[in-house]
Amino acid sequence: MAVSFLRYEVSDLCLAKPALRSLSASATVADALEALKTCEENFISVWDCNHPKTTRSLDAGQLCRCVGKVCMVDVICYLCKDDNLVSPSAALKAPVSAILSKIPGQVMHVEPSCSLLAAIDLILQGVQNLVVPIRTRLSSSSRRKQHPKCTTTTFHNGQEFCWLTQEDVVRFLLSSIGLFSPIPAFSIDSLGIISTEILAINYHSSANSALQLISQSLCKQTSVAVVDSEGVLIGEISPFTLACCDESVAAAITTLSAGDLMSYIDCGGPPEHLVRVVMERLKERKLQGVLENYTLTSSSSYAHSLMSSSSDEESSVSPNTTLQPRSGRYSRSSSYSARMVRRAEAIVCHPKSSLVAVMIQAIAHRVNYVWVIEDDCSLVGIVTFSGMLKVFREHLETMA
Known part of the structure; x- marks a missing residue:
């Protein structure tokens, strides 16, 4: 076999x-x-x-x-x-x-x-x-x-x-997980695959300061942890979640804090009060081009109503402009072959979680990683598909 x-x-x-x-x-x-x-x-x-x-x-x-x-x-x-x-x-x-x-x-x-x-x-x-x-x-x-x-x-x-992709290979290995016994039952801690090389930002920091981290996490196929001053994991800014949004999120990254950005990209769509904040700050910074694009692409009817009701300046959108509906990404199928949108809440496990349990967690949520936390929610590190594959690769050598 x-x-x-x-x-x-x-x-x-x-x-x-x-x-x-x-x-x-x-x-x-x-x-x-x-x-x-x-x-x-x-x-x-x-x-x-x-x-x-x-x-x-x-x-x-x-x-x-x-x-x-x-x-x-x-x-x-x-x-x-x-x-x-x-x-x-x-x-x-x-x-x-x-x-x-x-x-x-x-x-x-x-x-x-x-x-x-x-x-x-x-x-x-x-x-x-x-x-x-x-x-x-x-x-x-x-x-x-x-x-x-x-x-x-x-x-x-x-x-x-x-x-x-990594996910395809890990799924395939999971389908034959019995061949690797007893390794899948070992804890991720005992296997030494918890990496402490993480990308993180403080909850109150500007989202714009996380821009380079977001780019790095996309290349590393991981995510940016959002933590408080004591290192407790609050949530994450995930490239996977951002990929399910539209280009108007660029305006939110430019104007909001990391914590507010998490709320903004949540699967229910941006809260109205944050839409207002984004628009007001774009006006303050005189980013007219971004403001016009934002009005057309994000929560369209609400953003347009805010612009139209503004008393201190004329709307930058023509009354005859046809506003585009928000991207259908928030309602796409969650099947394996389709894009799936999830919340900004981080997927977490414990150092003593078994390898197979963490594999199933990651695959179920369509991510290449799982954050590792202690009982007090302090961030320990991250487990990635790459780390898991190293374990299986070493075992496959013994099977040859």
Whole structure:
């Protein structure tokens, strides 16, 4: 049984995986934003397709490579930069490369025959998404049907692709957890996988001061802990939760405290009093471009009513403007294949929690980590999928 487990390939993990939705590397940030608003997944793949005119269509497809991925958090952090706050509309015209991660190797192509062990090794080396060809038969006419900006499911190399993540691998290992007995029953403390290298911010600090931490947590696939002065965990600012919002959150990050931002991004939508605070502070800072965009995108009818009823200046929105409804992200399906929105409350465990219990917690909440706290809620550290995979990888070596 153990020997047969080692024979698994990444293609075995790709069964029923949806084809990637993709974006051309020649697209703009605005194109990425539009695609993300209509996508069920948190991330969209970015492809560089160099098609020489003299090359046949199928051969040209072989020059397509996935060069990265983008999510709403990338857009939000980009719009929060000082230069972009002055003119958000101009910032959105920049190429999508402006929001791509500068850390190399986060996305990597592998063959369907790549072994499970090799895939785990790549993930432990820092690869976040393994791009895998989907084995399907396509007609020549299907291969030629591509969206100009590749913002829908498209064909590259004459075929479709999916990708595997840390979560996919951990789910697969959990389905065969009995093979690893008794390790899954051991506590995370005894296994030594509690990391004290955490990203944290004080509850009363400005949310804007957490911007770099948010970017780092996105790259590390973790989160930013929000703590009080005594180190007690209050909640978190999670890239996963931010990815389920829209670009108007950039205005909230710019104007609110870390604690207020947690309330703002909660799954019920921003409280009206915080919407008022954001708008008033945008006015004070004379960020007219951000204010206009915020009026159109966040809790639209309420924000518009505040602007219209303002007695000290004219509304910056034309009476004939059609306000867009708030993004449907707050009501999306919570199925495994779809985006799921959760509250800003942190997912926690105890140092004595078993490995398998923590795995189930993380998978149930669609996160790559679980915070570790003591009985008094003081923050001890964090357990990540990467740490879990190291434990399983060491055990797999003994099975070879």
